[in-house]
Amino acid sequence: MSAVISEKPRTFRAGAFGHARALVCRECGHEVELGPHYACPECFGPLEVGYDDEARARVTRADIEAGPSNIWRYKALLPVPDDIEQSPNTEPGFTRLLRAHNLGRVLGIETLWVKDDSTNPTNSFKDRVVACALSAARELGATTFACPSTGNLANAVAAAGARAGIKTVVFIPSDLEKPKQVNSAVYTDSLVAVNGTYDDVNRLASEIAGEEEGWAFVNVNVRPFYAEGSKTLGFEIAEQLGWRLPDQVVIPVASGSQLTKVDKAFQELVGLGLVEDKPYRIFGAQATGCSPVSAAYKEGTDAIRPVKPDTIAKSLAIGNPADGIYVLDICRRTGGAVEDVSDDEVRQGILLLARNEGIFTETAGGTTVGVTKKLVENGLLDPTLETVIINTGMGLKTLDAVSDAVGPAATIDPSYAAFTATGIGARD
Amino acid sequence: MSAVISEKPRTFRAGAFGHARALVCRECGHEVELGPHYACPECFGPLEVGYDDEARARVTRADIEAGPSNIWRYKALLPVPDDIEQSPNTEPGFTRLLRAHNLGRVLGIETLWVKDDSTNPTNSFKDRVVACALSAARELGATTFACPSTGNLANAVAAAGARAGIKTVVFIPSDLEKPKQVNSAVYTDSLVAVNGTYDDVNRLASEIAGEEEGWAFVNVNVRPFYAEGSKTLGFEIAEQLGWRLPDQVVIPVASGSQLTKVDKAFQELVGLGLVEDKPYRIFGAQATGCSPVSAAYKEGTDAIRPVKPDTIAKSLAIGNPADGIYVLDICRRTGGAVEDVSDDEVRQGILLLARNEGIFTETAGGTTVGVTKKLVENGLLDPTLETVIINTGMGLKTLDAVSDAVGPAATIDPSYAAFTATGIGARD
Structure with missing residues (x-):
């Protein structure tokens, strides 16, 4: 299965996906050319990124250590171009x-x-996968960056899209808690609340990916690139x-x-x-x-x-x-x-x-x-x-x-006597 | 002014404060030995850390670049020992x-x-200053790590104390919003709410620092070390x-x-x-x-x-x-x-x-x-x-x-028709 990112056949620039060679079916091994494809046309198994291992074999520890303090130090092992650091992104990774x-x-x-x-x-591992999806979206010529989500992914997509200057549309269930809505809406003016469950939101996303031109849904039609993150x-x-x-x-x-x-x-x-x-x-x-x-x-x-x-x-x-x-x-x-x-x-x-x-x-x-x-x-x-x-x-x-599980050990008046009376100072 | 961290005169191990040499009054230049002192005994001006510049002059860019991806890459320029990375701390810094x-x-x-x-x-710059205060507290022989705070500092102190395995007591005004209380109480069982303003909390902290043995208040009696962060x-x-x-x-x-x-x-x-x-x-x-x-x-x-x-x-x-x-x-x-x-x-x-x-x-x-x-x-x-x-x-x-300023652009039923009716897909 694939989605229409562009209706015109598209040639990608050399090295657009780094050392990635093809999309390979995890079930049957069938290979598909690099593009907005996510399911095997033969057996409907999930597609994964396959690499040119000869090219990757030249990568050394020293190369990696000389890289930036974020995931791009591993760029030679990801489906991203060699100049990835030049494109505005959130620079996630190399965490503690x-x-x-x-x-x-x-x-x-x-x-x-x-x-x-x-x-x-944006405080979750999703920034890693979204950074890789953003690179793929860019190289595939997508004009809209999107996802269905209930929380962390929505935050990561909306933030990365804002920084990249690409139109971002984020779909959430309409009964999501307000703080989680705010944490995405702060980044994008195209937060769409959907009356339904997360599964309903997901189905709607797949439908839009198949119908609209230029949409990259990070966890749908560019999922193989996304997952590599x-x-x-x-x-x-x-x-x-x-x-x-x-x-x-x-x-x-x-x-x-x-x-x-x-x-x-x-x-x-x-x-x-x-x-x-x-x-x-x-x-x-x-x-x-x-x-x-x-x-x-x-x-x-x-x-x-x-x-x-x-x-x-x-x-x-x-x-x-x-x-x-x-x-x-x-x-x-x-x-x-x-x-x-x-x-x-x-x-x-x-x-x-x-x-x-x-x-x-x-x-x-x-x-x-x-x-x-x-x-x-x-x-x-x-x-x-x-x-x-x-x-x-x-x-x-x-x-x-x-x-409800944690809170103050004591509430006191602002005096030393009140503090000593709590016994907290004497605790081990 | 100084506070009693230990009543016994204390000798510090060699290099306990790195290349720091003395505490120097910012106002009159008077020098005080390294210790839990924060105000000049001559003029009550604030004390700052002064360094042995000859020792620091040997530091090179390459030394720093070979260090960890956190503030300890600059340890030679801070009042911390050379083995600071060995002591459990939150490893803040080297942010984007x-x-x-x-x-x-x-x-x-x-x-x-x-x-x-x-x-x-803990999501603010306070982790930097608290990491330096924690090192000073440890070298000074403090047994309690504390602060008065309304938010970010409380989070940083409670987290760093938990990780270091030192007893932590954090003082906040009792009318602080619940989320901010939770964000500190999750780390420590000694959150103390004080009926009063932040100024009242601050005064109480100074009083405790002067009365109790072994307390390091990061922003009171170890402030000169803290501020260097x-x-x-x-x-x-x-x-x-x-x-x-x-x-x-x-x-x-x-x-x-x-x-x-x-x-x-x-x-x-x-x-x-x-x-x-x-x-x-x-x-x-x-x-x-x-x-x-x-x-x-x-x-x-x-x-x-x-x-x-x-x-x-x-x-x-x-x-x-x-x-x-x-x-x-x-x-x-x-x-x-x-x-x-x-x-x-x-x-x-x-x-x-x-x-x-x-x-x-x-x-x-x-x-x-x-x-x-x-x-x-x-x-x-x-x-x-x-x-x-x-x-x-x-x-x-x-x-x-x-x-109140941000939220969904639209709330729709889970259908492609409902989505296209919003016009969001057609937006530039």
């Missing part, structure tokens, strides 16, 4: 990888790291560890795309000789209220049964995850697992990360921390192995999840 | 410097940059421009400390031979509802008349700014100016930055953008010279400032 001594102690994990993507330009999380983890792979990684699962791309990133680094090959385990994290992949993992099946989401982890609430089966494959192949936790455990996860490492995450991050705790308790994650957990977003966007 | 083509076009400035500190760990904004701007100074910088003014430290940073870089000497102009930005420095600038006096703040730019609402007179000195000496804008112009400034560059700033950033616009209009800022504006915080913390 923090050694989490305190949280590790609490969870009983000897060597724990947190990859903190909450400090991206998540690889940079894997690249950064390896580089920030000193060019080596960790033993275990815990990653939240919504559509499942991010988890599959971190695995792809590790495989590419090994294939290009940038890190040594070694075993690693990948774990997926879901909230119980939307855990179709975890359910399938536990049942030992390959079939993902779609669910109707009911969880506070709304950024993970995709009931029919497109890449769910690939998540199962990867977690099983690498010796990892998929696990889920209750909304209460999600809330506790948020507080565990905040109180121990000073990172205020959103519900997706609370899910990842909660699942990591559970994986140690049920013996699926080896606490003696080096472990990285990915924090994908930030707490101010889902403030309600913890606003 | 974005070329702002769109905003420049709108404001009529040929070459405009935005230094975006909203992507720091703001220099990293100046260092980064120069490095990110390719090791040169800009022609003009616009900086928001609350206490005025940040503006004075950016100037100090530029002077240090010149003095150490890391950038070429050249003229630069520094401009201060205030909201009219709390503009004591701007008022004094316009009146041509040296005396700052304290005011009772009444503005939506609450993070700039310091009615009696400690460094106000130094701001006046610097803006006048460099050929800059201090200007102020109304709350409406602050809101417009937030939207200008969001719509043109995809950065969602808080009211302080809206003030800076609004003032920059006004400075071009009244001829005080030269639009042909290279200009940097500093964005110090992020919009999710002051959502109310714009939540």
Whole structure:
């Protein structure tokens, strides 16, 4: 399946997509030329970006280290042109990888790291994928940059579009909380509220992509390019560890795309000789209220049964995850697992990360921390192995999840006597 | 004036404060040994960190460039030990410097940059100063890490303290908005609400600092160390421009400390031979509802008349700014100016930055953008010279400032016909 970005056949400039060679079907291997295509014309499987590996083999660690402190340091491994830094974009990535001594102690994990993507330009990992989608949209000649979304993606698309000076249209369900609407509407005058569920919004987006000329929907018709952006999380983890792979990684699962791309990133680094090959385990994290992949993992099946989401982890609430089966494959192949936790455990996860490492995450991050705790308790994650957990977003966007759980320890009059009476000064 | 951090005389380990040599009075030049001192015993002037310039003269650009992607790349120019990266901290800084083509076009400035500190760990520049204060607190043997604050500083202190594993107590006025309380309480179980104004909270903090053993109040008794952290904004701007100074910088003014430290940073870089000497102009930005420095600038006096703040730019609402007179000195000496804008112009400034560059700033950033616009209009800022504006915080913390101004362009049923009827698809 493809969408009409331009009705005229189009020639792209040399190097428009870097070392990308073709779009390759993940199911049957059929190849399609680079363009606004997202499903295999043979088997309807998802298309992925394939590369010219001979060209990429020349990339060295030194080249990467000499690059900018954002995802473009990895531009030779992405479907973007060599002059990508010259085009206005939000410059996401190269976020903190923090050694989490305190949280590790609490969870009983000897060597724990947190990859903190909450400090991206619009405070979630979505800035990475949107930056790659923006490049593709530009090279494909799109005139409108769009997405259906309920939150983080809408923020990232609206911000990147504003900075790039391209017309941006963002579609959301009309019952979305006002703060999330504001956080997108501040960037664009074309926020469209749709009476319906997120699935309704999604269907409308696909229809517009097929009908209107010049529209690039980041997560629909330029999805193969978009998804490659998540690889940079894997690249950064390896580089920030000193060019080596960790033993275990815990990653939240919504559509499942991010988890599959971190695995792809590790495989590419090994294939290009940038890190040594070694075993690693990948774990997926879901909230119980939307855990179709975890359910399938536990049942030992390959079939993902779609669910109707009911969880506070709304950024993970995709009931029919497109890449769910690939998540199962990867977690099983690498010796990892998929696990889920209750909304209460999600809330506790948020507080565990905040109180121990000073990172205020959103519900997706609370899910990842909660699942990591559970994986140690049920013996699926080896606490003696080096472990990285990915924090994908930030707490101010889902403030309600913890606003009833925390507050002042005391309210006092402004006197030293009133303060000493609280006993807080004497606490250990 | 000094505070009791430890009642026993204390010897510090060698290099505990890097190349810092003494605390020097900004008014009379009197020198005090390094310690928890903040006011000159001779004249009560503010103490600043003085350095061993011979030791610092050995620092090269290459040393700095080989450092981490955070403020510790400048550790040799800060009052911190050489092994600072080994102590758990939030690793702030090295934030984006974005070329702002769109905003420049709108404001009529040929070459405009935005230094975006909203992507720091707790989303404001306060993470920089708190990281330096934390190092001092640790070396001074403090057992409690504290501050009086209304918002950004409280977040930064509570997060840094959690990560460092030090007991943290944060004092806020009890009428603070709930979201701001949550954003601190999520990190610490010792948030103390005080019935009174911010000034009351501040006075209580000074009293506790003088009475209790082992307390480091970041903005009270370790303020000289804390304030040095703001220099990293100046260092980064120069490095990110390719090791040169800009022609003009616009900086928001609350206490005025940040503006004075950016100037100090530029002077240090010149003095150490890391950038070429050249003229630069520094401009201060205030909201009219709390503009004591701007008022004094316009009146041509040296005396700052304290005011009772009444503005939506609450993070700039310091009615009696400690460094106000130094701001006046610097803006006048460099050929800059201090200007102020109304709350409406602050809101417009937030939207200008969001719509043109995809950065969602808080009211302080809206003030800076609004003032920059006004400075071009009244001829005080030269639009042909290279200009940097500093964005110090992020919009999710002051959502109310714009939540009534933006929203969906249309609310529709989920059908293509309903969408085309809006006319949004046909818009340019």
